[in-house]
Amino acid sequence: MEFDLSLLLNGIVSGLLLGGLYAAAASGLAVSFGMLDIVNIAHPALMVTGAFTVVALGTWLGLDPLVVAVLQAPLFYVFGIGIYNAYHHFFEKRGDEALQGLAFFFGVMFIIEVGLVMVFGPEQRFLDPSYAYTTWRIGDIDLPLRMLVPGLFAMASIGGLFLYLHRSFTGLAIAAVAQDAEALRLMAIDPVRIKRLAFGISIALASMAGGALVVVQPVEPSSGQVFIGRVFAICIMGGMASLPGCIMAALLFGVVENVTATFFGPSWSPAVAFGWLLLVLAFRPQGLFGKAA
């Protein structure tokens, strides 16, 4: 293929926009996997569940998907607390996180996926907002609102999370529980309560990412599978618990994947995700933006 500068530029820009979506998907995982050390492989499946409820509620109420995503987030927060309670009671307390805990989340992922097929059917669902077919043009570069709006939405929600984690007392306690749960006990804060709260937040973020996902592309029950590799790769590359690192990694990831898709065809992009993950794990397990352990 002939090298084309504007094609490359467009690939980079839409990769950055795609990266915004990935950042939304990975930020919740940065909280659960990065900070709480809970390997929630059901995270992408919960994101897809959020996407389906956005479609269902949005169609019913006639609202914009992103508005619905914000409105439904508290429900998912409560759902996440329920999952954490079960996880804590059966696995964390017994010290069975490694084998049984992983199997638990895998089972949850599977139940969600099959459950979605049973409730909504296996076909693709979509909900187009009014701006879905508008594209802004700056010079040679296209800025489709279908990508731009969810990307900005993702940045806003991650920004809110960042402020919460760094400014509020509970937010600081979440950061503290990531470092030393026992020390937290000495400050008369119950680490389990903090972890429960943080896990609830991570699931609420997953559902908001689901809203962003619906704007970008149609969803089907198995859409989560492709995201598992992506979100874990981004989370690890970003240095696990760091939100800025997560955003940087997501944007970089989006660009690499999108440029690959532009020049080699979109069906190859999942392979990029996996290749990156393996390379990062093999050579820089502390992440591109993380500090050595």
Add this chain to the structure above:
Amino acid sequence: MNTHLRFWLGAAALGLALVAGLRLLGNDYGYFAGYFVLQYVVLAGAWNILGGYAGYVNFGAAGFMAAGAYSAIVVRQWLGWDLIPGIFAAAFVAGLLGLGTGYLTLRLKGVYFSIATLCLAVVLQTLVVNWDYVGGSRGAYIIHARDIPPFNSYSEMLFIVMLALAIITTGIGRAVEMSRLGRGLQAIRDNERAAEAVGVPTLRLKLVATTLCGALMGVAGAPLPYYSGYLNPEAAFSLAYAVNAIAMPLIGGAGTWAGPVIGAVLLASLQQAATVTISSALNLWIVGWMLVIFVAVAPRGILGWFRRRA
């Protein structure tokens, strides 16, 4: 040595009894259902070697199994090899895949290996979908002879091959459990640092286990295209294999050679019965729930339950 001999003789006798019983039944469906159960005995036994003894969770059973199935297809198209050499090719390819994944991720915490295996399945599927030689997303057909002389029918032959594979896998699992390898893997599961400190070559043992686990999963998949006559990526990489490979050993009792057999026979028969009587989406859902409930309530599985009481 005596107990080994007794195991092999007992397994062979049980196998012969199964074949004789199904011949008496004289129904082809018996072979199909039997094959379905036995492929899970192989898959669950393979998962158990790494997951049960060493405590490392392999989520990519579907990926390794499909690697085996497509290896069998490739050697058939390329070299004209039939089922049995196809099984060896599958073991080689899937074993290599296991070794590679293990080598890249096992020096880190165990969860990275799990995550990597989960993604491996997705990526292998991408590769196969893009690979026209094996049919791409359209799938590949395998046309086989109707009958093969010493056997009554082709499905009987497949059943007997799978039966032999199931016995061999269980025997390997049992041999691993009783060998230095198995004891080393158990030490890794209980405390990897302590194991390392007393001189257990942890990385080497884990790599042997991932290779063995991958190879046996590939073996479980190799006869699959012959069994169904047609294979597309969606069927080969079905998440049902991955969830069953984990659920069966955990429900039967992970870390014991008999656990995966019990779990596989129980769960696969249940699924076979449910597929025939209810819907197939619902029966997968039941497996998911059984996995979650069992790991929560009976983390040592059915065998562990009995052991505690005895």
